[in-house]
Amino acid sequence: MNMPGHYIKSYCRIANGEISRNGKVLFSDASEEFPAFIKAAYKYFETDYSKFFKMDNLSKLAFMGAEVLLKDQEKNTALVLSNKASSLDTDRKHQAAISDRSGAFASPAVFVYTLPNICMGEISIRHKLYSENSFFIFAEFNPHLLSDYANDLLETGKADEVLCGWVEYDKGKYDAFLYVIAKKGLLPHDTGELTKLYRTK
Amino acid sequence: MSELKQELKEKIIEQLNLEDVSVDEIANNDPLFGEGLGLDSIDALELIVMLDKDYGIKLADPKEGRKIFESIDTMAAYIAANRSN
Amino acid sequence: MDSVYLSHNNIVSAYGLDSAAAIDGIKNEVSGLTLVNDPDLLPNPFYSSLIDQKNVHEAFLKLNPQEAYTRLEEILLVSLADTLKNSGVPLTDRVGLIISTTKGNIDVLDTDSPFDESRAYLSELGGKIKSFFGFKNEALVLSNACVSGVLALAVAKRLIHQKRYDHVFVVAGDLVSKFILSGFNSFQALSESPCRPYCKTRTGINIGEVGCSVLVTKDKDRLIDASVRILGEASCNDANHISGPSRTGEGLYRSIASAMRQAQLAPKAIDFISAHGTATMYNDEMEAIAFNRAHLQDSPLNSLKGYFGHTLGASGLLETIIGMYSLHSNTLFASLGFQELGVSQPLNIIQETTAKESSVFLKTASGFGGCNTAAIFQKINP
Numbered sequence: 001m002n003m004p005g006h007y008i009k010s011y012c013r014i015a016n017g018e019i020s021r022n023g024k025v026l027f028s029d030a031s032e033e034f035p036a037f038i039k040a041a042y043k044y045f046e047t048d049y050s051k052f053f054k055m056d057n058l059s060k061l062a063f064m065g066a067e068v069l070l071k072d073q074e075k076n077t078a079l080v081l082s083n084k085a086s087s088l089d090t091d092r093k094h095q096a097a098i099s100d101r102s103g104a105f106a107s108p109a110v111f112v113y114t115l116p117n118i119c120m121g122e123i124s125i126r127h128k129l130y131s132e133n134s135f136f137i138f139a140e141f142n143p144h145l146l147s148d149y150a151n152d153l154l155e156t157g158k159a160d161e162v163l164c165g166w167v168e169y170d171k172g173k174y175d176a177f178l179y180v181i182a183k184k185g186l187l188p189h190d191t192g193e194l195t196k197l198y199r200t201k
Numbered sequence: 202m203s204e205l206k207q208e209l210k211e212k213i214i215e216q217l218n219l220e221d222v223s224v225d226e227i228a229n230n231d232p233l234f235g236e237g238l239g240l241d242s243i244d245a246l247e248l249i250v251m252l253d254k255d256y257g258i259k260l261a262d263p264k265e266g267r268k269i270f271e272s273i274d275t276m277a278a279y280i281a282a283n284r285s286n
Numbered sequence: 287m288d289s290v291y292l293s294h295n296n297i298v299s300a301y302g303l304d305s306a307a308a309i310d311g312i313k314n315e316v317s318g319l320t321l322v323n324d325p326d327l328l329p330n331p332f333y334s335s336l337i338d339q340k341n342v343h344e345a346f347l348k349l350n351p352q353e354a355y356t357r358l359e360e361i362l363l364v365s366l367a368d369t370l371k372n373s374g375v376p377l378t379d380r381v382g383l384i385i386s387t388t389k390g391n392i393d394v395l396d397t398d399s400p401f402d403e404s405r406a407y408l409s410e411l412g413g414k415i416k417s418f419f420g421f422k423n424e425a426l427v428l429s430n431a432c433v434s435g436v437l438a439l440a441v442a443k444r445l446i447h448q449k450r451y452d453h454v455f456v457v458a459g460d461l462v463s464k465f466i467l468s469g470f471n472s473f474q475a476l477s478e479s480p481c482r483p484y485c486k487t488r489t490g491i492n493i494g495e496v497g498c499s500v501l502v503t504k505d506k507d508r509l510i511d512a513s514v515r516i517l518g519e520a521s522c523n524d525a526n527h528i529s530g531p532s533r534t535g536e537g538l539y540r541s542i543a544s545a546m547r548q549a550q551l552a553p554k555a556i557d558f559i560s561a562h563g564t565a566t567m568y569n570d571e572m573e574a575i576a577f578n579r580a581h582l583q584d585s586p587l588n589s590l591k592g593y594f595g596h597t598l599g600a601s602g603l604l605e606t607i608i609g610m611y612s613l614h615s616n617t618l619f620a621s622l623g624f625q626e627l628g629v630s631q632p633l634n635i636i637q638e639t640t641a642k643e644s645s646v647f648l649k650t651a652s653g654f655g656g657c658n659t660a661a662i663f664q665k666i667n668p
Contacts, residue, residue: 050239053220079523086390086408086429091465095395098468105254108246109217111469112529112654115388117430121655124523130540132521133657134437137408137427145426145445152444158520158544242530246473263474 006154007185009161011197012068014061014176021068022186023200034174038064054109055122056090057174058083062119062167063126065178069163070127077180078132078159079120080149085170086116086137119167132158141166141177143194150181151189166198205277216251217244229273237272245270257285288504290443290516291666295500295607296368298361299594300335303345304368305498309611311593312619315639318593319480319492328467333480335494335594336462337361351418356391356401358461359414361497366457369499370419373508375453379422382451385412386428386438386458388599393463415457423451432562432653433521434458435498435602436661440519442502452504459497460598466493473529475566481596483563483589483621484570484635486628491564494595498604512610514663517646518548524656531568535576537658538650542580545648545660553581556662557644558618558636560609562651563589564596565623569652574629576658582648588636592622602651602659609647613665618642 013020019027019041027044031037038060042052047067055063062081070077090113098104112118117135124133132153136145150162165178177198181189210224213233217240231237234245248270252258258280260266269279296304300318301311311318318335339357346360349367362385375381390408394401404410412425426445428438435458442454460466470476470493477490501508502516522544524537532538546553559582561573577583590605597604612619620639627633645665652658 050219050221053218054243084407084409088406091389091392091395091406094469095392095465098464099397103254104468105250106468106472107250108469108472108529109243111472112243114465114469115429115431115654117653117655117657118528121523121528121657124525124656125527128525130522130525130537133430133523133655134428134441134521135430137412137429138424139409139413142424145450148445148448148450149441152448156444156447156548241527243528249474250472 005183006151006181006189007183008187008189008193009180009182009185010069011179012065014065014174019064019068026068034172049126056113058087058089058116058167058169059113059119059122061169061174061176063122065167065176066123066127066163069178069180075129076131076160077129078153078162079123079129080134080146080162080164081120081167082136082138082142082146083116083166083168084137084139085168087114089169090114141198143191147189147191154181202277202281205281206273209273209276212251212255216247227273231272233270233272252280256280258283288447290446290502290504291509291513292439292516292606292610292663293501293503293509293513294369294373295498296365297496297498297604297607298337298342298365299496300337303341303364305607305611308608312608313617313639315620315622317480317622318494319595327462327464328471332467332476333492333595334462337495355414356394356405358391358459359411362415362457362459363418365497365499366415366419366455369455369501373501375501375508377419377421380452381421382423382442382445382454383416383421383425384428384438384442384454384456385415385425386434386456386599386603388429388431388434388460389463389466392465393461396464429599431655431657432598433602433651433657433659434599435604436606436649436651436659437521438603439502439516439606439661440521440659443516443519446502446504454502455499456502456603457499458600458603460495460600462493462495466598477565480623481565481591482623482625483565483591484627484629484633485624486626488565488567488570488628490566492591492595494597496594496597496600496604498600498607500603500607509666512614513666514610514613515666517551517662517664518545519659519661520544520548521657521659524658526656528656529654531572531652532656535572535579537656538573538576538652539579541658541660542576542582542648542650545662549662551646551662553585555646556582556585556648557642558612558647559585559587560605560647560649561587561589563591563621565591571629572652574631574633577633578631583632584634586618586634586636586642588619588621602649606649606661606663609649609663613644613647613663616641616643
């Protein structure tokens, strides 16, 4: 269904060793492991932000997606992200630390990332966004609910633009599809269009 | 004592993920928080865990951390005086 | 714009299996917090409010389950079954389901758990609850730290406003687990005594557990005596730190200001505030700054953490439901544990349960990731 008046301003994909924006590959790297890949991307985009290295994998993934998209964004850009595995990658690390038979020591720097919305906190800090944040968990990418929710934020004036999407990190596999909904843009804000863009890997 | 200081610098870089800092860049009397290494409140909590896990020191009051974690010098002195392993 | 209301509800807590049991406890200023000595959860004894699983399980068996469910699932199903039954809303494709939780079935990660690790995926939890009752739509799981419970009400309202649903059932819950306790303990955030929100002698949080549920609807024919209308709601980030509360109360202040704008209300219209009040030094101080910036320092205010502890992803919904009954009984509930103001700005803490004619209350919450949510509710006489 087409949502009148709202457009996809830009979109970003991070998967399979590539980072693309609006369908154009900006960066690719042959590293097999996510940490090496995302660190190479951090360097390639000349991101000078030492807090990046303290983030968990999910936050690094979402953060780099936002780096690619949020260059000249409206200050009131809401964040509406989703995934399947929540923060389970980090949850497992915390669980391993507290189950260690030789002595259980929870790490506060790990524990703080055992919530999926922390990645939106990181983006908010980086881009000074005092905006709406919501993190949803779905079995798979669900453009219908994200669209309804983004439209409501725009229609009620709660946001001028909305960064939406899917950021999944689980068992070493990563997949991010982020997009900005605005009053002007490249493509109509249409769930069919979003599904097509998401399926184009 | 200088060995302990070296060890602390390595541990801090490793455990606090200070990717762009090397051991040589941390002077023994550099402030660890604020202006110096720029550590924050979560790092302070990590250091409290490090004292417990690696040196067997439990802080009775977490506020004590502020003085102990002023610099590598103050940390090393505190650990040397209180360590149990 | 359609008006959106909160209606039928249930609270499964240390007080019992329904909202009335919790309200009775609060009216009598009885805390649900007790000293728990369970080294499997935490090496030292700690204060918490725990749900009696035997009672829950007995109630759960009456729902005729066909397979094994986790402890959290049993709690959520018992709570939602009560709300569904009382509401009589048929589960058509116009009915949504929102689940608010921070950690869901995280206890299945423990090697002692009889359940498979896959149960830790929150979409699995959503699927279990959806299919138990036969909801037509997929469950929407909201996991947004400690604002989840009140943000879930905003999400329900927004989706009704977008005409996706006519009714939404929101169910919220988190368990007291080793996972959570060890984490908050590593943050030096746990209190060794019953918590004292906003008090000079406060020393931190108690973690508690509840499961609760509510019907959010646009249908005026579905309301109950305790119903409220959602007048405004907003959620703003601090953009400051992922765990430390903002020193200027930025996100909370902005959330309140935005919700008040939407509700078109002046500060004096707020009859009371059901605040977050976790009883950590920094959180309560941050709230005091935000409430003063919003000119709400004179509004009677409580934190309900002294009754339930901090119930994480359920707290915002739990405290909103209590607020509904507070409003309709024209009673301000005492902020249990408070003795002497221990924040730098003035606040009007409710020191004893007192009668006050009320029609509007503000609910706020704040959490890790710098998130904050404010929502304003108005009494409705059906």
